[in-house]
Amino acid sequence: MGKAYYPVLLDLQNRICVIVGGGQVAERKAASLLEAGAMVKIIAPEVTPRIEAWGEEERIGLRRERYSPGMTELREAQLIFAATDHAGVNAQVKREAEELGTLFNSADDQESGGFIVPAVVRRGRLTVAVSTSGASPALAAALKRRLEAVFPAAYEPYLELLHDLRTSIQEWVPDTRIRQEMFRGILAWPLLEVLEREHGEAAAGWKSLLLERLRRDPSPAGVERTGEWLLEQVRQPGSGGDSGHRSDYRSNPG
Numbered sequence: 001m002g003k004a005y006y007p008v009l010l011d012l013q014n015r016i017c018v019i020v021g022g023g024q025v026a027e028r029k030a031a032s033l034l035e036a037g038a039m040v041k042i043i044a045p046e047v048t049p050r051i052e053a054w055g056e057e058e059r060i061g062l063r064r065e066r067y068s069p070g071m072t073e074l075r076e077a078q079l080i081f082a083a084t085d086h087a088g089v090n091a092q093v094k095r096e097a098e099e100l101g102t103l104f105n106s107a108d109d110q111e112s113g114g115f116i117v118p119a120v121v122r123r124g125r126l127t128v129a130v131s132t133s134g135a136s137p138a139l140a141a142a143l144k145r146r147l148e149a150v151f152p153a154a155y156e157p158y159l160e161l162l163h164d165l166r167t168s169i170q171e172w173v174p175d176t177r178i179r180q181e182m183f184r185g186i187l188a189w190p191l192l193e194v195l196e197r198e199h200g201e202a203a204a205g206w207k208s209l210l211l212e213r214l215r216r217d218p219s220p221a222g223v224e225r226t227g228e229w230l231l232e233q234v235r236q237p238g239s240g241g242d243s244g245h246r247s248d249y250r251s252n253p254g
């Protein structure tokens with residue numbers, strides 16, 4: 001059995017991340033770093049057309065040179081990636097990263113003692129990361145594709161809504177234990193089902209209705225009652241009632 005890695009989610013917003021190498025692997029690492037809002041700097045004599053374009057658009061810093069120890073970019077970096085096709089160069093980058101005490105990723109050496117990158121499914125605030133600890137990157141990528149089908153796009157607004165409900169409940173309910181019971185109770189609501197059909201204003205309408213109900217009855221029992229009410233709306237969208245939002249739901253069943 002291999003070693004056990006410790007998974008974390010890094011906040012790299014506006015942090016400098018340096019990639020030595022400019023091929024396919026460097027491009028993939030750079031794309032996900034840009035998604036995370038990092039300031040990416042690439043050092044390589046030859047780069048892919050996409051990296052070239054990012055350089056021209058100044059979306060990344062591009063230094064078209066061979067790596068040599070002591071470059072300013074590495075000293076400023078929070079993370080250092082070695083992704084050249086020369087094991088010797090990658091090993092040199094590793095040595096410098098160790099001297100600097102900077103977290104390091106090697107594209108070609110799992111024993112490098114740095115961090116490794118998982119395959120990722122993102123749905124807004126939801127991150128599902130898969131790793132095989134280096135045993136089979138191909139399997140990590142294949143499992144990611146399977147998980148993409150498990151998590152539909154509605155998870156993005158679903159998490160936004162859960163976040164808003166949670167923030168309000170934190171204001172209304174002083175007791176942590178009661179809050180926790182409420183948060184767990186909300187997971188039983190058929191919210192995902194609603195958000196798969198309702199978008200924009202209709203979805204916002206549901207949000208205010210749910211918040212209003214919870215505000216009047218901020219308790220675990222209130223969560224349960226609101227869940228039952230919501231289920232009723234979802235199951236029998238045609239049954240009576242006085243809510244304009246409910247008729248929105250009825251008029252746009254999918």
Ligand SMILES: C[C@@]1(CC(=O)O)c2cc3[nH]c(cc4nc(cc5[nH]c(cc(n2)[C@H]1CCC(=O)O)[C@@](C)(CC(=O)O)[C@@H]5CCC(=O)O)C(CC(=O)O)=C4CCC(=O)O)c(CCC(=O)O)c3CC(=O)O
Pocket residue numbers: 028029032105106107108109110115116117118119120130131132133134135136137138139140141144
């Ligand atoms: C250790 C690790 C270090 C690191 O890079 O962080 C590493 C190392 C190596 N990868 C190699 C090969 C491939 N890597 C991929 C793809 C990905 N590799 C990624 C991560 C990792 N790769 C880390 C372990 C992660 C884990 O196991 O969980 C992903 C998940 C994330 C990312 O890179 O962003 C991304 C998928 C992203 C996605 O699809 O979403 C494919 C498949 C493909 O390209 O379709 C192949 C070819 C098929 C195969 O070999 O399986 C080789 C051999 C090179 C050779 O043989 O020459 C090495 C070196 C070695 O094994 O020593």
Ligand SMILES: NC(=O)C1=CN([C@@H]2O[C@H](COP(=O)(O)OP(=O)(O)OC[C@H]3O[C@@H](n4cnc5c(N)ncnc54)[C@H](O)[C@@H]3O)[C@@H](O)[C@H]2O)C=CC1
Pocket residue numbers: 020021022023024025026043044045046047048065066067083084085086089106107108137
């Ligand atoms: N971790 C991963 O996911 C994967 C890792 N690999 C490994 O990563 C290596 C790189 O793969 P690719 O990107 O496909 O290779 P590539 O051949 O497309 O790119 C190599 C890059 O390294 C640059 N380079 C070479 N010498 C350099 C130096 N002295 N200083 C700075 N840059 C230099 C080149 O200019 C080029 O941009 C492979 O050799 C393989 O060992 C391969 C596939 C996946």
